[in-house]
Amino acid sequence: MTGGIRAALAAATLIALAIPSAAEAQSNLLPWPNDALTERDASTETGRRLNLPTDGMPRNAGGVAIDPTDMNRADGFSPGSMLIVKVPGLDNPEALRRSRLPSLRDLTRSLRERSPVVVINARTGRRHPVWAELDSNATTDESRVLIIRPARNFSEGERYIAVLRNLKTASGSPIGRRASLRTALRRSRGGARGFRGRGGLRALRKAGIQNRGIYLAWDFTVASRQSLAGRMLHIRDEAFRELGDRNLRDLKVAGRAPSFTIDAVTDLTPAEDDRIARRVDGTMTVPCYLTNGCAPGGRFTFDRRGLPERHGTTTATFTCRIPRAALDPAEPPPARPALYGHGLLGSASEVNADNVRSMANEHNFVFCATAWAGFSADDVPNVVSAISDLSRFNTVPDRMQQGHLNQLMLGRLMIHSQGLSSHPAFQKNGRSVIDTRRLFYDGNSQGGIMGGALTALAPDFERAVLGATGMNYSTLLQRSVDFDIYAQIIYPAYPDESTRQLALALIQLLWDRGEADGYAQHMTDRPLPGTPKHTVLLHVGFGDHQVSDTTAEAEARTIGARGYRPVLDPGRSPWTRFQLIPPIGRLPYKGSAIVMWDSGTPAPPITNTPNRAGDDPHDNVRATPAARVQKSEFLKLRGRVVDVCDGKPCRAVP
Numbered sequence: 001m002t003g004g005i006r007a008a009l010a011a012a013t014l015i016a017l018a019i020p021s022a023a024e025a026q027s028n029l030l031p032w033p034n035d036a037l038t039e040r041d042a043s044t045e046t047g048r049r050l051n052l053p054t055d056g057m058p059r060n061a062g063g064v065a066i067d068p069t070d071m072n073r074a075d076g077f078s079p080g081s082m083l084i085v086k087v088p089g090l091d092n093p094e095a096l097r098r099s100r101l102p103s104l105r106d107l108t109r110s111l112r113e114r115s116p117v118v119v120i121n122a123r124t125g126r127r128h129p130v131w132a133e134l135d136s137n138a139t140t141d142e143s144r145v146l147i148i149r150p151a152r153n154f155s156e157g158e159r160y161i162a163v164l165r166n167l168k169t170a171s172g173s174p175i176g177r178r179a180s181l182r183t184a185l186r187r188s189r190g191g192a193r194g195f196r197g198r199g200g201l202r203a204l205r206k207a208g209i210q211n212r213g214i215y216l217a218w219d220f221t222v223a224s225r226q227s228l229a230g231r232m233l234h235i236r237d238e239a240f241r242e243l244g245d246r247n248l249r250d251l252k253v254a255g256r257a258p259s260f261t262i263d264a265v266t267d268l269t270p271a272e273d274d275r276i277a278r279r280v281d282g283t284m285t286v287p288c289y290l291t292n293g294c295a296p297g298g299r300f301t302f303d304r305r306g307l308p309e310r311h312g313t314t315t316a317t318f319t320c321r322i323p324r325a326a327l328d329p330a331e332p333p334p335a336r337p338a339l340y341g342h343g344l345l346g347s348a349s350e351v352n353a354d355n356v357r358s359m360a361n362e363h364n365f366v367f368c369a370t371a372w373a374g375f376s377a378d379d380v381p382n383v384v385s386a387i388s389d390l391s392r393f394n395t396v397p398d399r400m401q402q403g404h405l406n407q408l409m410l411g412r413l414m415i416h417s418q419g420l421s422s423h424p425a426f427q428k429n430g431r432s433v434i435d436t437r438r439l440f441y442d443g444n445s446q447g448g449i450m451g452g453a454l455t456a457l458a459p460d461f462e463r464a465v466l467g468a469t470g471m472n473y474s475t476l477l478q479r480s481v482d483f484d485i486y487a488q489i490i491y492p493a494y495p496d497e498s499t500r501q502l503a504l505a506l507i508q509l510l511w512d513r514g515e516a517d518g519y520a521q522h523m524t525d526r527p528l529p530g531t532p533k534h535t536v537l538l539h540v541g542f543g544d545h546q547v548s549d550t551t552a553e554a555e556a557r558t559i560g561a562r563g564y565r566p567v568l569d570p571g572r573s574p575w576t577r578f579q580l581i582p583p584i585g586r587l588p589y590k591g592s593a594i595v596m597w598d599s600g601t602p603a604p605p606i607t608n609t610p611n612r613a614g615d616d617p618h619d620n621v622r623a624t625p626a627a628r629v630q631k632s633e634f635l636k637l638r639g640r641v642v643d644v645c646d647g648k649p650c651r652a653v654p
Helices: 002-011 022-029 093-098 107-111 181-187 189-194 197-206 225-242 348-352 354-363 377-387 395-415 446-457 473-479 483-493 497-511 549-559 625-634
Strands: 038-040 048-050 083-085 117-121 130-134 146-150 159-165 214-221 260-267 276-287 313-323 336-341 365-369 439-444 461-467 535-541 593-598
Touching: 083 497, 093 130, 107 117, 107 130, 117 130, 117 146, 159 197, 225 276, 225 395, 225 446, 276 354, 276 395, 313 348, 313 354, 313 395, 336 395, 336 446, 348 354, 348 365, 354 365, 354 625, 365 395, 365 439, 377 395, 377 483, 395 439, 395 446, 395 497, 439 446, 446 461, 446 535, 461 625, 473 483, 473 497, 473 549, 483 497, 535 549, 535 625, 549 593
Parallel strands: 336 365, 336 439, 439 461, 461 535, 535 593
Antiparallel strands: 038 048, 083 146, 117 159, 130 146, 159 214, 260 276, 276 313, 313 365
16 A cells, blocks of 8 residues: 555655735635635525635646635534644644643643633533644644644534634733623624624623633634535435435335346355355446546536436446355354454455454454445555545545445445355355344545544444544544655645645545544434434544544544543553543443544643554554453444453553
8 A cells, every 4th residue: 555655656746835924825825714714605504605816716837726626615623623723822732731731631621611722512512622733743833733623523503603812822921802792702703704793792702701801802714514425315215216225215126126237246265264154256337426437536517416427337346255154164153243444544455354254254254345445555545645645535525425426325235135246256055144134334544534434424324432542633634653654745846834724624525425424423323314223332542653643532522432541551542541531331332432442652741742652553443452352342233342351451562
């Protein structure tokens, strides 16, 4: 995988972007997100629509601004939006400490009466948990921005008001004069064009926010469900209706199976593979909703309702692994079918990984996988091209959504009576080796991140394990060692450090349509239309170098998961883990949960930088037999989270 990325990087002709100066960026797009960057639109669910100005967007070397057209189709900002603001004087860790801003060390500080950072729901007046951090990747104080991140995603369609107050410099001097609220609002860009006048003032008074000491206040609206998931729901429902489904919610596998072919069946001797008895490779026909024949670089076109148009069909490959437990015994029990989600820019062949083969045979699973279109090895050249010319970035999440549809079609193929189980390759003595009562999902890394979105969309499975998981790429990227490669593209393209966080925020507006961040509120007990409720187990490696465990905690809070405790041995983390995540009361537990596994890796930094200390535990949890037992017990029709750690912190095999 890494070699392919490096080859594409070497071959790519990078488009250098001329980004506005820090002052210009502040005057145009900061503070971010901001309803000053929207316009009224009665046709949307929020009554607003983004109106990002072309002349305020980053420009390439030819002076051409990044095209905000697809971003401006949204009726609000990302539910995982980071708030970005430049505060002169608040540009180093000592100033952060002096201002007593809420941090990962104490998320509840943001909910306290005197918190210097307050984000409130304008409708309810409730404070939202956030943490503040300075951009640790910036090399100068001048280019360093303040980032405020939600500890739990903001609610769809709601309006929020952000307030900064009583800020101090590193020397302890107050930042700005102690202005009245009205004066502060006049000074802020949000106050000039975006802050909703008297309604905003009333909301702040209702929340107990005093006028004194306010440095800045502004408001922003979060995108609606339709804006975030409407495209994907449209192509899913249209594709399943074509199969004859009329009501996905009833959990009955109706209609027809997708058209498929079996191209290769390979029986393996125990000497060749002591866990997998048969490898099956095939293709399936899937409705295509992208230009370019659904190849990398294709994009959606839209009908008059703003929904993706059909462009014929495409052929997707898949590969399956049947374990010895399902074929070798004279009367084998039917195996549970599970989709497997592969890792970053990988391929379906990862279903042949050692841990997946062990999981299959130890617990009798048939795993099938298809390349995750949009973020597979085939997509590397387009991803490299898109992140060096952000006017093309929509081609990535557009194809990610086609990838979700491919996964859903493969899932239906696995459990339909006319699907895989009807083929001799999946039979013994004329009987199917697949238990077709219910599908399951098991994904890791990227398969954990995008698997969260797939889970929210899935009509055919109710239980999913998301391993090495997290969400919100705008938070994830700079906390991952995998970003080192992409930084070689993005950083030269964005030489102005003060705009890099803004670039990530702009990307997230599009990324939400394809990754868990845009679907998390519907992943468990607030299902999307035509979709059952789901139960999710998050498996997290403490100190993961590639997918920050901090982002998994934000996901757990958003989906309502409970946390296994004790989380870690005393002293293992410099800050308390699983804050604001309620504990599991008693095991076995029937709901969604997060479990952190420790394999001895040093603690991650608290900054927006990756953990580089010790050995990367990224693959360790799935390689641990006890973790596989916990996954297996969870992935049952009436599965539960069971204690496999004897009431102690869970330890993964290094």
